[in-house]
Amino acid sequence: MKTKLFNLSILFISMTGFGQNLFQDDFLMYTTGADLHNQGTWTHNSSLPGGLGAAIGAIPNNADVLSSAVSYQDYGISTNSVAISPDSDGVGTPFTAVTDGDVYVAFVLNLSAAQANNNSDFFRVMSGANLNTTFRLYAINTGLSYNLAICKGANGNPLATSALSYGYNQDHLVVIKYSQLAGANDDIVSLYVDPVYLNGEPVSPSAITNTGADQSGNIDRLVFRMNWTNGMPTGKAGLVSVAKTWEELTFIPLATEQFNSATFYVNALHAATGKIVIDAQTDVPQANLRIIGMNGQIVAQKTTALTTGSNELSINALSTGVYMFEISQASGQRFVQKIMVR
Numbered sequence: 242m243k244t245k246l247f248n249l250s251i252l253f254i255s256m257t258g259f260g261q262n263l264f265q266d267d268f269l270m271y272t273t274g275a276d277l278h279n280q281g282t283w284t285h286n287s288s289l290p291g292g293l294g295a296a297i298g299a300i301p302n303n304a305d306v307l308s309s310a311v312s313y314q315d316y317g318i319s320t321n322s323v324a325i326s327p328d329s330d331g332v333g334t335p336f337t338a339v340t341d342g343d344v345y346v347a348f349v350l351n352l353s354a355a356q357a358n359n360n361s362d363f364f365r366v367m368s369g370a371n372l373n374t375t376f377r378l379y380a381i382n383t384g385l386s387y388n389l390a391i392c393k394g395a396n397g398n399p400l401a402t403s404a405l406s407y408g409y410n411q412d413h414l415v416v417i418k419y420s421q422l423a424g425a426n427d428d429i430v431s432l433y434v435d436p437v438y439l440n441g442e443p444v445s446p447s448a449i450t451n452t453g454a455d456q457s458g459n460i461d462r463l464v465f466r467m468n469w470t471n472g473m474p475t476g477k478a479g480l481v482s483v484a485k486t487w488e489e490l491t492f493i494p495l496a497t498e499q500f501n502s503a504t505f506y507v508n509a510l511h512a513a514t515g516k517i518v519i520d521a522q523t524d525v526p527q528a529n530l531r532i533i534g535m536n537g538q539i540v541a542q543k544t545t546a547l548t549t550g551s552n553e554l555s556i557n558a559l560s561t562g563v564y565m566f567e568i569s570q571a572s573g574q575r576f577v578q579k580i581m582v583r
Contacts, residue, residue: 261485263344264336267492268306268321268479276303277323282334291333291462293371297469304332304467310563311349311479312579313414315438317492318565322479325352325363325467333371333464336483339421344460346483347416347490352476353409355382359390359400361472366419369459376419376430380474385409387474391417391432393453401450403434409476414438416490418446421457428455442487500568500576505547507566509580512559517566519552525570532556533565540564 271280278285278292285304287294296302305324312318323332346366362377379390379400386406392398407413416433431446463483467473482490501522508518525547532541541557547568559582569575 262482262489263339263485264334264481264483265492266334266481267317267319268323269319271306271321273306273308273321275306276330277306277332278304278330280306283332284334285330285332285468287331287371290335290371291464293331293333293464293466294468295330296328296467298328302326302329304330304465307477309477311351311412311477313349313412313438313480315491315493316347316349316414317480317482318579319479319492322349322351322477323465324476325465325473325478326475327356327467327470327473329467329473331464331466331468333462333466335462338459338461339485340459341421342485343418343420344483344485345416345418345487345490346463346481347414348478348481349412350415350476350478351410351412352380352387352407352474354476355380355387355409355474356472357382358472360396361466361469362392362396363466363473364464364478365466366417366460366463368456369461371462371464373456375456375460376417378415378417378432379472389415389432389434389447391430391448391450393428393430393450394456395453398453399450401430401432401448401452403432403447405434405447407434416487418442418487419457419460421455421460424455426454427451428457438491500574505568505576505578507578507580509559509566509582512556512580512582513561515556515558517554517556519547519554519568521547521549521552524548525568527570529567529569530554531565531567531569532559533567534562 277283284292286292310320359381364378368375381388390400390402418431420429429451432448434447484490506520528547567577
């Protein structure tokens with residue numbers, strides 16, 4: 242039995258708002274297997290903020306909430322997401338309006354397929370009306386992977402395409418920054434894909450453009466625009482966040498102090514037979530340990546002392562699957578490592 246391990250300092254939380262964060266939704270409170278429409282603030286009704294209408298086909302798909310996890314290191318994790326597919330309901334939501342300065346929009350994207358043409362955006366952000374598009378996001382098939390591209394304003398404006406391509410069936414963090422400037426044609430839209438989130442906003446974006454007329458001034462709604470066929474990708478998305486700053490996008494509560502990512506290493510090679518080894522770089526006299534399944538269920542927990550060096554612990558035997566191993570203490574410091582047992 243092989244076990245893949247990687248550090249992931251994240252917490253399970255529901256939609257919330259703090260500081261300069263304007264909107265967050267992890268879909269955890271919604272009914273899975275049901276349309277995202279009419280859950281929370283989401284709608285596909287084109288007369289309401291965010292919605293761009295139902296699918297156009299004879300047998301259209303709903304934009305369903307999926308019990309399928311998405312995650313990204315130091316940004317967040319959720320056991321739920323929303324389905325993305327061609328000829329599905331466009332589904333969107335309003336958020337607190339941004340009238341000047343920068344706005345950041347982020348989500349975790351996992352695509353299984355994309356089309357070669359780029360004539361249809363699958364995600365867009367609007368300003369004051371559902372047809373007043375501020376910027377658009379496109380997915381373009383490159384064979385075994387895909388590129389992401391952005392443009393300002395009207396469909397047909399030149400695309401700025403990422404230099405790198407991204408693997409299918411993998412979670413990617415997508416952050417789009419829109420900077421409102423003084424002129425009528427000088428706003429800037431920047432795309433960042435798979436950044437090291439805790440390092441802050443990267444110096445160089447994955448793609449950037451200021452071409453086209455500005456459609457800004459009251460940026461207040463977003464939509465997964467899937468009610469079309471050509472150019473639409475297939476996959477899922479989740480952990481949607483809108484903020485005025487890069488730092489406020491994360492789903493990790495800012496009041497919670499994180500252990501340094503190198504403080505612990507959890508060796509779960511023998512987790513299937515009930516043994517975990519924690520290599521610690523510091524003493525923790527009272528460490529609270531939890532193992533959490535991807536459905537949010539706590540499968541094991543205990544309190545113990547950890548000493549600097551190797552600590553071997555007995556646990557409940559783990560079945561094949563993905564788990565979060567959490568170490569915390571009363572001061573609020575917390576460390577989480579994701580383990581995959583197979």
